[in-house]
Every structure is written in C-alpha cells, then in structure tokens.
Amino acid sequence: MKKRGIDIFRLPLLIGAASLAALVIALMGDGWHDMLSWAGLALPVIAIGYGLTRRSA
Amino acid sequence: MTRGTIKTWWLVHKWTSLICTAFLLLLCITGLPLIFWHEIDELTGAHVDAREMPAGTPNLPLDVLVQKALARQPGHVPLYLSFDDEQPTAYVTTGPTPTAEADEMVFDQYDLRTGEVLPKQPEGGFMDIMFRLHVDMFMGLPGMLFLGFMGLLFFVAIVSGVVLYAPFMKKLDFGTVRRTRSTRVKWLDLHNLLGVVTVAWASVVGLTGTINTLSTPIVGYWRNTELAPLIGNSGGTAARYTPGAIQPAVDKVMRAAPDTRIQFIAFPGVPFSSDHHYAIFLQGNTPLTEKLLTPALVDARTGAATVITDTPWYIKTLLLSQPLHFGDYGGMPMKILWALLDIATIVVLGSGLYLWLGARRRPASDHVREVRAGAALNEAIPAE
Numbered sequence: 001m002k003k004r005g006i007d008i009f010r011l012p013l014l015i016g017a018a019s020l021a022a023l024v025i026a027l028m029g030d031g032w033h034d035m036l037s038w039a040g041l042a043l044p045v046i047a048i049g050y051g052l053t054r055r056s057a
Numbered sequence: 058m059t060r061g062t063i064k065t066w067w068l069v070h071k072w073t074s075l076i077c078t079a080f081l082l083l084l085c086i087t088g089l090p091l092i093f094w095h096e097i098d099e100l101t102g103a104h105v106d107a108r109e110m111p112a113g114t115p116n117l118p119l120d121v122l123v124q125k126a127l128a129r130q131p132g133h134v135p136l137y138l139s140f141d142d143e144q145p146t147a148y149v150t151t152g153p154t155p156t157a158e159a160d161e162m163v164f165d166q167y168d169l170r171t172g173e174v175l176p177k178q179p180e181g182g183f184m185d186i187m188f189r190l191h192v193d194m195f196m197g198l199p200g201m202l203f204l205g206f207m208g209l210l211f212f213v214a215i216v217s218g219v220v221l222y223a224p225f226m227k228k229l230d231f232g233t234v235r236r237t238r239s240t241r242v243k244w245l246d247l248h249n250l251l252g253v254v255t256v257a258w259a260s261v262v263g264l265t266g267t268i269n270t271l272s273t274p275i276v277g278y279w280r281n282t283e284l285a286p287l288i289g290n291s292g293g294t295a296a297r298y299t300p301g302a303i304q305p306a307v308d309k310v311m312r313a314a315p316d317t318r319i320q321f322i323a324f325p326g327v328p329f330s331s332d333h334h335y336a337i338f339l340q341g342n343t344p345l346t347e348k349l350l351t352p353a354l355v356d357a358r359t360g361a362a363t364v365i366t367d368t369p370w371y372i373k374t375l376l377l378s379q380p381l382h383f384g385d386y387g388g389m390p391m392k393i394l395w396a397l398l399d400i401a402t403i404v405v406l407g408s409g410l411y412l413w414l415g416a417r418r419r420p421a422s423d424h425v426r427e428v429r430a431g432a433a434l435n436e437a438i439p440a441e
Binding site: 026 | 231254255258
C-alpha cells in the first residue's frame with residue numbers, strides 16, 4: 001500500500017524533534033535537564049535497535 | 058515525485074556525498090576518541106592532579122605564573138592564560154610573537170597556589186594527532202576552512218538523502234531492514250534507517266563543526282566592526298606585557314562582574330584580544346551562561362576596564378556551537394549517546410560508499426528506478 005508523505009515522515013520527524021529538543025534542553029540546566037536530554041538522544045539509538053531486531057520483511 | 062525530480066536529488070546526493078565522504082569518515086573516526094578526551098587523559102595518566110593542600114590556601118598573583126612561564130621560555134611573550142574547571146591550576150601559553158603559529162607555542166600547567174609547573178606528557182601523542190587531524194589535518198587555517206566546507210557538503214547530502222527517503226519508503230514501513238534478500242537491499246535499508254534517524258543530530262554536529270572552523274574570521278569580523286571603536290587604532294604593534302599588570306586587571310574586572318569566573322585571558326596582540334588590551338573572558342554559573350562567555354577588555358596602558366555585556370548574535374552562535382559540536386555538556390550518558398550516534402553516522406557513510414561502489418557503472422535512470430521501487434537493482438524490480 002502506498003503511503004502519504006506524513007505517514008513516511010511521522011516517526012522520523014518525532015525522532016528528529018526529540019533529538020533537537022534534547023540538544024537544547026541540556027544547555028538550559030543540569031540535573032533533570034540532562035536526564036530529559038538523554039531520553040531524547042536515546043530515541044534515534046532505540047529506533048536503530050528496533051530496525052535491527054525486528055523480524056525481517 | 059516525478060522521475061526528473063528524483064534524478065536531480067539523486068545526483069545532488071551522489072556528488073555531495075562522494076566529495077565529502079572520505080573527509081567525513083576521517084572526522085567521525087578521529088572525533089570518536091575526542092568525545093572521551095578527558096577520560097582517556099585520566100586513564101593514561103596524561104592528566105596530572107594538583108597537589109593536595111589545605112582548603113583555603115590562597116592563590117599567588119597570576120603575574121607570578123606568567124613570569125615563571127617567561128623565565129622558562131626566554132624571548133617569548135605571554136599569549137593566553139586559562140583556568141582548569143576542576144582543580145586550582147592554570148595553563149600559560151607563550152610564543153615568540155603574539156601571532157605565533159600553534160606549533161611554535163609552549164603550553165604549561167601551573168599550580169595557582171605554589172606556582173610550580175606540573176609535569177606533562179610529551180606532545181605529539183595519540184590524542185594530539187587525533188585532534189589535529191580532526192581540526193585542520195595539520196594544515197592550519199586552510200585545512201580548517203576546507204573541513205568546514207566538507208561539513209557544508211555533508212549537510213546538503215543529508216537534506217538530499219531525506220528527500221530521497223520519501224519515494225524509497227513509499228511501500229515500506231519505518232524501520233524495515235530486509236535481511237533475507239540481497240546484500241544490496243539490506244544495506245540500502247540500513248543506510249535509509251540509520252540516515253533518517255540521525256538527521257537532526259548529524260545536521261547539528263555537522264553545521265556547528267562548520268561554524269567552529271570559521272572562528273578566526275568571525276572573531277576578526279567582530280574586532281573590525283563592533284569592537285573597533287573600543288579597541289581603537291594601535292598603529293599595528295602589540296603592547297608588551299608589563300610584569301604585575303594581570304592581577305590588578307583581573308581584580309578590576311571581577312569587581313565589575315561579580316558572580317562570574319574567568320575562563321581565559323588573552324594577552325595583547327593575539328587573535329582573541331586587541332593590540333593594547335588584555336581580554337578577560339568570563340563564565341556564568343548555568344550551563345548556558347557558562348558557554349556564552351562575556352568578554353571584558355582592560356586597556357594595557359591606562360588600566361581602564363570595560364565589560365562587554367551585549368555580544369552580537371554571531372559571537373553567541375559561535376560560542377554555542379562549541380558544546381553542541383563536542384557533546385560535553387550533559388555528563389557521561391550524553392558522551393556515550395554522542396559516540397553511538399557517531400558510529401551510526403560512520404555506518405551511514407560506509408554503506409553509502411558501498412552502495413555507490415556496487416553500482417557505479419549503472420546509469421542514473423537505474424538508480425532512480427531503485428529509489429522509486431524501494432528495492433535493489435540486482436533484484437527483480439516489478440515493472441510499473
């Protein structure tokens with residue numbers, strides 16, 4: 001089935017926005033700022049892990 | 058997306074990638090140990106701890122350290138004095154002239170309380186080589202600017218890659234990695250997945266790297282425009298350091314800007330100062346103001362001090378580009394994530410090279426067919 005642009009880019013956009021927010025938020029402070037930042041930057045790594053472990057199409 | 062549009066973006070992606078890939082691989086590979094520079098120095102003993110002394114032991118006047126450094130290097134002038142974040146030591150950089158090249162400079166660490174010089178590793182070690190390869194490939198400013206241009210091409214390659222991701226993924230779910238089919242389709246899928254999830258991080262690290270390569274021209278522009286009235290015309294000769302001048306200058310600035318600490322001092326004539334000022338760069342207390350340095354200029358002749366509170370946007374951009382490129386502002390977990398994303402980028406670069414090598418004699422129209430089908434050339438692509 002063909003997808004529309006929004007379907008293709010929904011997850012990449014979410015991951016990209018989380019990464020950017022993570023990069024900025026760690027600049028704003030330490031402590032919980034850093035923890036949020038780690039969570040945001042972990043998303044692309046988790047997505048790669050998902051692709052590598054998911055059952056092959 | 059029409060065939061023609063895809064072909065245009067495919068050509069942009071191919072050529073920007075081909076030109077920058079070798080250099081980006083160099084940057085990603087040398088950058089990997091640089092993320093952990095501090096930790097590696099501690100493990101290898103390159104990091105020397107200052108002597109334990111009772112808390113509250115007073116510091117010597119900074120001029121004592123400067124004069125010790127000059128006594129060790131006759132004929133040199135002081136260039137920079139910078140402070141360690143973690144222990145009571147300062148680094149004094151001297152050189153034969155204020156505009157000396159990096160390899161003519163001498164850099165020693167001094168204990169602020171005793172003035173003794175701390176032992177250091179000989180230069181030219183593994184980390185020094187990684188650093189120089191990463192910054193300018195041992196070619197000074199031209200090498201630095203060249204790598205900056207490669208960073209720009211890398212960004213164009215990222216953008217064109219995102220454009221091609223759309224037609225390729227038309228019939229595929231996010232995260233698809235087809236491992237049971239040909240090697241080419243597996244690497245196409247990995248290239249797409251790793252590429253698209255690292256877009257934001259790689260763009261920021263790439264573009265801030267490019268901005269960092271422009272620090273010399275950016276600071277030069279600032280000196281020649283907004284700072285020009287303050288700096289005045291010196292007639293082109295740098296003021297000589299007079300012993301005893303630094304500590305009073307620092308005291309004056311610290312009174313004018315309380316709640317700050319000094320990150321580094323630039324002596325007259327060096328690129329970060331003017332010919333007749335000591336430039337004192339102050340850090341605030343939050344991660345943001347710690348990076349957004351506030352400069353203060355102290356006239357070497359009159360002792361008059363000016364704190365520059367309104368640094369222009371391009372200087373702020375330059376200053377923020379450093380942490381955003383280094384990934385050194387969010388503790389060890391951030392460094393580990395930085396390293397993982399760096400490795401992912403190496404895989405994207407390597408797989409891109411592999412995909413090009415495997416089909417470099419095929420016409421562009423074959424590649425367009427591959428992108429449109431979301432499949433590999435060497436597999437049966439269904440006729441449309």
